[in-house]
Amino acid sequence: MTIPIRELELIPLSPGRLGCQAAEQQGGGIRLSFEGTAESPDRPQLTRLLEDLHAESRKRKLSDVWVDVKELKFLNSSCFKDFVTWLNRVLELPVAERYRIHFVSNPSVRWQQGSLHALSSFAPEIASIE
């Protein structure tokens, strides 16, 4: 059973744009499930969401966060940068306070292959692809 976390949800600005559902996982951890497309107009929302997620993860002393992008059809470089910034923030924490980030992907979506590989290569200590 999962419990929704309303504070970490994103309502799309318009149909097809970036949206996000968030839930507390059974056994601990948070799972974000993205949908739509993440492009420049969506950037302010995404920036704020990842900042809030980082704060919430630290507050709850989480060890794992899942980021499901299976339904995310496109991600531009501005939004990609937000994920890089987030990973870097986690890397800057003392090792004992870091949490692991699991990207849940759809291998048939081409951008996910390249971008998630880049993110996991950037922060191999904390990021992995499932």
Next chain:
Amino acid sequence: MNDVKVRTDIGTAFIELTVLGNLELVSSLREGIVSVLRGIGASEELLGRLEVAVHEMLENAIKGSVDKRARVRVEVYQQTAEVHTWNRANSFDLRVLERSLTGFDSLENADAQYMKVMKEAALRATGSGLGLQRIRAEAEMTVAHDIDGTLLHVVAKTAVKPKAAGARP
């Protein structure tokens, strides 16, 4: 949007359009171009790479254009695919771009350079500087440019891999 030119044949396409831009348009244009290319039977693998190039280059061209105009052209042939953009830029942007594109005409060290720029981007408040890096490292396309006065032309190129037997059209 005006000056739209579209020519297609089996496995080949030439698409060119000029936009008087705002960034909201980029998404629709990317999707439209991908839709045309899907119609000529381009592989999903190629489409995925070209959509990254079209999006990042067109967004850069609109952002960097002094008159808000940008032109994009996509050419797909049996063995090669190219994405071109043109825009008028100021001299400062042109100098920055010239520095950042050094070595982009090959894929050598693309991943290592990408990691370095990602680290820099993570610490910078504005601008990602990642768009052209993504094209090179993720979409595996070489990127070159030329400048004629204030007119900036950027081109990303790749070879078209033959479709695997039994692959979806």
